[in-house]
């Protein structure tokens with residue numbers, strides 16, 4: 001840590017050493033903590049923009065040339081930044097970032113590095129299909145290696161075997177995934193004046209994790225996954241890989257659900273970590289990674305949040321958890337129960353054309369998404385109504401009646417069967433000593449099962465009420481517009 005601090009100050013980074021300390025924090029790796037009571041709005045450290053490491057600051061893109069950079073598709077995704085990081089590392093002490101790169105972790109507890117037995121523990125969760133190892137390795141073979149082999153003057157063959165291996169490639173990719181920020185170019189015309197500041201968020205869209213904000217007094221979130229347009233609420237709106245940057249010192253902060261007390265802001269020449277709340281001496285200084293569900297936290301960062309849940313759930317977990325229910329599972333259950341009418345394939349194709357939803361997301365409010373109900377109803381429409389729906393391009397309204405509830409409950413039960421263990425078995429497992437990876441896997445799948453079990457309980461309670469209240473009564477499953485928006489089915493993101 002001392003080496004990192006000396007390197008940081010020698011490169012004109014400024015840390016308030018009276019306010020912030022760095023050290024090992026049990027269960028969190030390294031992290032930052034307050035050395036004294038710190039008020040809100042305090043500047044903890046300042047990083048010159050030129051000290052961030054990105055395809056804009058590394059000299060490699062210039063040396064390789066714009067044409068070759070594009071030809072090898074290094075301007076798309078993270079391949080370019082990964083190659084820059086490998087190249088900077090290969091330059092040894094002559095790289096400006098040698099002191100930084102030497103300090104970054106080279107081992108990770110993300111599923112990308114898990115054994116197949118460990119990955120089996122995640123069966124049924126939203127993690128498995130999103131690890132993306134094969135796609136990443138394709139980039140290595142099809143972009144990085146051809147680019148490196150085309151310029152032996154920049155990538156001498158003896159260095160290829162040491163610094164440009166597939167293993168180092170995954171290490172650099174994981175460093176970006178868990179530590180990078182979105183740092184947009186400084187645009188005077190964006191409305192910010194020369195002294196104003198913007199929040200830098202953890203990068204999420206391309207796979208990294210944190211963000212930057214542009215208005216004075218706005219904080220910078222950390223979402224270590226991609227890039228973000230400052231004017232937009234949508235994650236990953238602007239996907240210029242040049243915005244993805246490694247930010248020394250800012251990436252030393254950990255995060256926990258709704259615990260953020262500091263954020264990274266940027267201005268024309270500097271990035272600044274500023275407290276967003278008063279912090280007591282001894283407390284941890286937390287950035288935010290955007291409070292993702294545990295499945296994403298584990299996939300990107302290798303840890304999970306385990307804090308008190310909120311009603312209708314109880315116990316411990318991540319209040320931002322979600323469960324994904326694939327549309328094909330909904331279709332299969334509807335068919336198996338003999339409820340589908342006509343040609344289900346034709347109806348599903350039409351559904352996908354109209355909605356583009358192949359996955360439904362249930363959140364911790366445990367409400368079945370309207371879109372899921374609408375798909376079931378579409379599959380059950382009598383032929384004349386199906387024709388009318390097509391003609392009018394209108395989906396069935398997500399109204400549920402007592403006859404539909406057992407079918408929706410079957411969908412949830414079938415989804416629960418996709419896990420290899422039961423909810424009760426997982427609760428017992430958590431009482432035993434487990435490896436970190438296994439414990440994290442159990443917490444991810446248990447969080448999803450809690451949501452499904454609570455959805456099921458709600459459906460059964462609703463069925464009871466409707467049966468007691470008479471067969472004809474109809475009731476809508478989801479109530480608020482907000483719920484509708486949030487639980488909207490989405491194509492799975494990787």
Ligand SMILES: C[S@@+](CC[C@H](N)C(=O)[O-])C[C@H]1O[C@@H](n2cnc3c(N)ncnc32)[C@H](O)[C@@H]1O
Nearest residue numbers: 027028029030178179251252253254255301303
């Ligand atoms: C941006 S870095 C933070 C610094 C890092 N702890 C280190 O030792 O260098 C993100 C990594 O910190 C760890 N981390 C962050 N928040 C955590 C938390 N709440 N619990 C456990 N580990 C956490 C994870 O390993 C994550 O990939």
